[in-house]
Amino acid sequence: MRVAKDDVDVRLQIPGAVIRQRMNFGSASGYDNISGEYFTLSAGVDTTPLFQGLDDNLCQCPHWGFVLKGRLTTTDGAGKQEAVAANDLFYWPPGHNVRVDEDAEIVMFSPQHAHSHVIDHMIRKVNG
Secondary structure: EEEEEHHEEEEEEEEOEEEOOOOOOOOOHHHHHHHHEEEEOOOOOOOOOHHHHHHHHOOOOEEEEEEEEEEEEEEEOOOOOEEEEEOEEHHHHOOOEEEEEEEEEEEEEEHHHHHHHHHHHHHHHOOO
């Protein structure tokens, strides 16, 4: 789920402050600690080969985040694609791959245990 900043409901606007809130932006129930993550990614990066060997060969961890710059496209298990770009909030549910379309920087919040499993898997793939 992608939401452009201007599509996030303004809940309060006063001189010097605008408070926006998107309700029901993914569920974190059933997860313990959340990790904060900052990724710097180059155009052309594709997680597909790095996720080979995970359940359904996809990242099975949900992520909530914000795109600081660039553009990325996720593909789910059914082949549905969704692009996110600078200034978008996003929620990536379990079951996705990511391709970087333009050099990107993103901030994400993920269930720590589940995403550490995915990152450890990618490290093993890279190190052979």
